[in-house]
Amino acid sequence: MPTSARAASPQLDNFITETIERDLQSGKYAGVVTRFPPEPNGYLHLGHTFASFLDFQTAVQYGGRYHLRLDDTNPEGESQEFADGIMDDLRWMGWDWGENLFYASDNFERYYGYAEQLITQGDAYVDSVSGDEMARLRGDAHTSGTPSEYRERGVEENLDLFRRMRAGEFADGAHVLRGRIDLSSANMKLRDPVLYRIKRAWHYRAGDAWCIYPMYDFQHPLQDAIEGVTHSMCSLEFVDNRAIYDWLMERLAFAPRPHQYEFGRRSLEYTIVSKRKLRQLVNEGHVSGWDDPRMPTLRAQQRLGVTPEAVRAFASQIGVSRTNRTVDIAVYENAVRDDLNHKAPRVMAVLDPVRVTLGNLDGARTLQIPYWPHDVIEASGDGLVALPNGARVASEQAVRDVALTRELFIEREDFSAEPPKGYKRLTPGGTVRLRGAGIIRADRFDTDDSGNVTHIHATLLEEGAKAGGVIHWVSAEHAIPAEFRLYDRLFRVANPEGENPDDILPDFDPEQPGHESGPVDTGFLRYLNPGSLRVTRGYVEASVTSDSQDTRYQFERQGYFWRDPVDSREDALVFGRIITLKDAWAQTQKAESGKPKGEGKKPKAEAVVAGGVQPALTPQQEAGVTRLTGLGAAEGDARTIARDETLLAFLTDAAPGDTFAQVASWTVNDLATPLRAGEVKVRAADLATLAELLASGKVTTRVARDALALAAASGEAPAALIEREGLGAGLSEAELERIVAGILEKNPAEVEAYRGGKTALLGFFTGQVMRATQGKAEPGRVSGVLKGALAAK
RNA sequence: AGGGAUAUGGUGUAAUGGCAGCACAACAGAUUUUGGAUCUGUUUGUUCAGGUUCGAAUCCUGGUAUCCCUGCCA
Numbered sequence: 001m002p003t004s005a006r007a008a009s010p011q012l013d014n015f016i017t018e019t020i021e022r023d024l025q026s027g028k029y030a031g032v033v034t035r036f037p038p039e040p041n042g043y044l045h046l047g048h049t050f051a052s053f054l055d056f057q058t059a060v061q062y063g064g065r066y067h068l069r070l071d072d073t074n075p076e077g078e079s080q081e082f083a084d085g086i087m088d089d090l091r092w093m094g095w096d097w098g099e100n101l102f103y104a105s106d107n108f109e110r111y112y113g114y115a116e117q118l119i120t121q122g123d124a125y126v127d128s129v130s131g132d133e134m135a136r137l138r139g140d141a142h143t144s145g146t147p148s149e150y151r152e153r154g155v156e157e158n159l160d161l162f163r164r165m166r167a168g169e170f171a172d173g174a175h176v177l178r179g180r181i182d183l184s185s186a187n188m189k190l191r192d193p194v195l196y197r198i199k200r201a202w203h204y205r206a207g208d209a210w211c212i213y214p215m216y217d218f219q220h221p222l223q224d225a226i227e228g229v230t231h232s233m234c235s236l237e238f239v240d241n242r243a244i245y246d247w248l249m250e251r252l253a254f255a256p257r258p259h260q261y262e263f264g265r266r267s268l269e270y271t272i273v274s275k276r277k278l279r280q281l282v283n284e285g286h287v288s289g290w291d292d293p294r295m296p297t298l299r300a301q302q303r304l305g306v307t308p309e310a311v312r313a314f315a316s317q318i319g320v321s322r323t324n325r326t327v328d329i330a331v332y333e334n335a336v337r338d339d340l341n342h343k344a345p346r347v348m349a350v351l352d353p354v355r356v357t358l359g360n361l362d363g364a365r366t367l368q369i370p371y372w373p374h375d376v377i378e379a380s381g382d383g384l385v386a387l388p389n390g391a392r393v394a395s396e397q398a399v400r401d402v403a404l405t406r407e408l409f410i411e412r413e414d415f416s417a418e419p420p421k422g423y424k425r426l427t428p429g430g431t432v433r434l435r436g437a438g439i440i441r442a443d444r445f446d447t448d449d450s451g452n453v454t455h456i457h458a459t460l461l462e463e464g465a466k467a468g469g470v471i472h473w474v475s476a477e478h479a480i481p482a483e484f485r486l487y488d489r490l491f492r493v494a495n496p497e498g499e500n501p502d503d504i505l506p507d508f509d510p511e512q513p514g515h516e517s518g519p520v521d522t523g524f525l526r527y528l529n530p531g532s533l534r535v536t537r538g539y540v541e542a543s544v545t546s547d548s549q550d551t552r553y554q555f556e557r558q559g560y561f562w563r564d565p566v567d568s569r570e571d572a573l574v575f576g577r578i579i580t581l582k583d584a585w586a587q588t589q590k591a592e593s594g595k596p597k598g599e600g601k602k603p604k605a606e607a608v609v610a611g612g613v614q615p616a617l618t619p620q621q622e623a624g625v626t627r628l629t630g631l632g633a634a635e636g637d638a639r640t641i642a643r644d645e646t647l648l649a650f651l652t653d654a655a656p657g658d659t660f661a662q663v664a665s666w667t668v669n670d671l672a673t674p675l676r677a678g679e680v681k682v683r684a685a686d687l688a689t690l691a692e693l694l695a696s697g698k699v700t701t702r703v704a705r706d707a708l709a710l711a712a713a714s715g716e717a718p719a720a721l722i723e724r725e726g727l728g729a730g731l732s733e734a735e736l737e738r739i740v741a742g743i744l745e746k747n748p749a750e751v752e753a754y755r756g757g758k759t760a761l762l763g764f765f766t767g768q769v770m771r772a773t774q775g776k777a778e779p780g781r782v783s784g785v786l787k788g789a790l791a792a793k
Numbered sequence: 794a795g796g797g798a799u800a801u802g803g804u805g806u807a808a809u810g811g812c813a814g815c816a817c818a819a820c821a822g823a824u825u826u827u828g829g830a831u832c833u834g835u836u837u838g839u840u841c842a843g844g845u846u847c848g849a850a851u852c853c854u855g856g857u858a859u860c861c862c863u864g865c866c867a
Contacts, residue, residue, distance in 0.1 A: 141795035197865035585828040767811030779847035
């Protein structure tokens with residue numbers, strides 16, 4: 001149920017929601033409108049999950065509206081099939097955008113109108129140089145661009161050419177429409193970006209109605225504005241494009257207008273999400289298709305049997321920030337397991353069978369074995385648990401019939417003739433519990449020529465027998481044969497698109513060419529995991545035949561499985577493994593099998609020795625340093641000031657004398673940033689009295705700095721400000737003690753923790769006192785009084 | 794190289810001058826008719842060097858590292 005999943009999602013709380021809350025508070029927008037804008041040229045994958053979740057869930061959280069937008073402005077590679085696929089996948093995830101479905105291609109006419117408006121305003125022009133020439137003229141990082149000879153065409157000529165571009169009078173590439181912004185901008189995006197290009201291509205929706213198509217940088221902001229989007233989120237690589245976004249909004253005077261916010265992408269260990277590489281995997285047959293359960297596409301995850309709730313839980317858990325990050329695959333696996341644990345009834349299947357004969361059992365017994373373990377039953381709120389068909393019943397009724405017969409199968413791995421230390425399953429002469437059926441003892445076993453165990457002869461023991469472990473089993477007569485597909489990670493390394501110098505290919509053949517010399521972009525193929533799909537034939541207990549096809553099970557001790565929705569048939573069952581159970585035994589085995597010890601952790605990056613070097617100063621700057629230190633400024637402050645025109649200029653009218661050092665320090669530490677932003681209204685000359693007040697102990701450092709910040713913003717003289725606010729008056733001992741007592745009373749838990757030894761809380765209390773006294777308390781005294789008060793009683 | 798962005802345990806993310814917290818992972822123990830789940834506990838962190846401050850992950854200065862931009866893709 002999407003609704004319950006939504007309710008279960010924890011609140012988004014990140015730098016974007018902070019902005020939204022401010023915007024809502026200030027009344028900038030009446031409500032929140034977001035959009036998810038995929039281009040229909042491929043299928044959605046786990047990476048998109050994050051972006052769509054962020055877009056949609058943010059709107060949900062603020063009671064706003066979310067739009068689905070197909071960003072189909074480049075006909076190449078786009079199709080209705082992809083558009084439909086995207087919509088199917090998003091609906092599977094539980095999203096419902098109702099009326100708010102948009103195709104960029106529906107607005108080609110409006111974009112065109114805005115383009116003419118820009119031309120008319122002189123903000124856009126038709127350029128007629130070749131692509132190569134345009135790239136050359138754009139310049140590079142240290143050369144500014146050169147205007148093309150067409151940049152100064154008149155409005156009429158531009159309009160005429162643009163209309164003829166639309167009319168199809170020119171060949172592809174003959175002309176483009178460019179924004180006239182700034183050819184010398186350090187932001188390359190602003191060097192007259194292309195707005196429209198001529199491209200004779202069949203559009204899957206617009207057909208051949210257009211031979212010019214708008215570029216992303218032009219179309220996207222307009223479409224946001226047309227839809228009434230308020231907060232437009234995109235990934236980090238669009239940071240530079242925001243300048244075009246803002247330019248367009250300003251030139252076309254949209255109000256209220258949307259704003260763009262960028263977030264860091266999330267990639268996932270052991271997966272790739274590059275459209276080109278995914279296509280390569282499909283086309284070259286490394287996987288069976290876009291829905292091969294090992295693929296990161298949503299349709300593949302759907303076929304794998306992962307639930308949308310799990311995918312959403314994952315999306316909400318990975319966090320939002322302004323850094324691209326790679327998420328630990330364990331987070332995804334945990335979300336999948338955690339979701340299935342309470343949804344998947346337990347049944348038994350033997351994937352790799354070996355025959356067991358219970359010599360003392362004649363005839364069949366029918367056992368009733370519970371679908372759920374005790375802990376899931378206990379965790380059920382209403383005391384009811386589900387049957388595979390979904391009906392909720394009392395836990396005693398949540399059972400299925402399982403036949404116990406003389407001939408059984410158990411898992412090959414659950415018998416060991418030479419058990420390793422700590423092995424808890426069946427051994428020669430040893431005992432083990434058959435899940436739900438009792439304890440058996442292995443009396444003897446047969447092997448084939450190569451020593452493989454072929455048959456175990458065992459005895460079912462009486463009640464009261466003891467066994468160290470429990471294994472699963474099925475009746476050889478009653479169980480249903482089935483194929484099992486055991487999926488593992490598609491890649492052997494966490495970062496298949498990276499270098500992986502430590503990687504050793506499993507079957508490395510130095511004769512085989514291509515390891516070193518292969519094209520770089522196919523390098524990821526060498527990291528394919530040869531064991532990513534293992535197929536076995538075994539048996540599943542007969543009870544599953546009466547369950548619905550989409551039942552997800554936990555095959556006890558094996559993992560979560562369901563019928564492959566494509567290949568499984570009534571008379572030829574195929575079960576795919578959604579995910580394994582966690583396997584603590586495998587962990588300890590791996591640990592035992594002697595990995596080199598002392599591997600510990602990787603050494604921290606060496607401290608850079610040259611960390612403390614100061615930049616070289618020009619002779620003139622050196623002279624400035626000498627002059628400033630002569631006036632009393634500290635060496636470090638002097639060096640900072642001498643290198644900065646703004647700070648230097650500010651200090652020219654500072655009073656010489658005892659107060660200079662303090663004023664210089666404030667200039668560097670408190671005023672530098674607002675000074676450079678041109679936001680400081682106070683003069684350095686006015687700061688001398690403040691420095692005197694501080695030096696004479698009339699005000700505390702804290703009050704002085706608060707006054708400084710206020711004065712800088714307002715232009716008022718700081719001394720007058722202190723006078724007006726009454727911040728100069730000292731605090732009597734009695735007043736301070738009263739305030740301290742009040743604070744201790746208000747924070748009993750912290751007081752107790754402090755007395756219990758958490759002395760770090762002294763900082764917390766100090767902060768409380770400073771806040772309560774508006775900084776008037778002297779920190780030195782506060783500490784003493786606090787310690788005294790906390791020690792008392 | 795010019796511009797832009799970013800940096801908190803193994804991984805991801807909080808802490809908006811005042812207790813470095815949470816999740817996943819790992820480890821240990823308890824519990825268990827799943828070597829699952831659950832419960833308890835533990836280990837591990839502010840990129841570096843200075844500075845301001847009673848107090849810095851947070852403010853200032855400088856360094857380092859990583860990513861993005863120079864498509865008529867999005």
